[in-house]
Amino acid sequence: MEQGIWLKGLNSKEGCNGMRFRTLILAILLIITFFITSAHFATFVLGRLSSNGNPNPKNFVKKDQ
Structure with missing residues (x-):
């Protein structure tokens, strides 16, 4: 069975x-x-932008509605 490039070396005969x-x-x-930190920071930046630069936007701005 053909293996992907990521797992090709794991089962080789010379050992891993x-x-x-x-x-x-x-x-x-x-x-x-x-990806997790990028999403968290993007939420912070968008909350700040949507509250006219307030460094501590209200919770309803930061949450999904």
């Missing part, structure tokens, strides 16, 4: 020292962290 797997997990965690 685990470094590829650890790097893959680290990359996935960093990408997830990036």
Whole structure:
């Protein structure tokens, strides 16, 4: 069965020292962290913009309605 490029080295006959797997997990965690922090910061910026620059916008501005 054909494997994707990400998992090709994990089951190779020469063995896997685990470094590829650890790097893959680290990359996935960093990408997830990036998207979560980006979404949080974007919500903060949009709340501030929609409240005319108020550094502490009201909660109804920050929440989904």
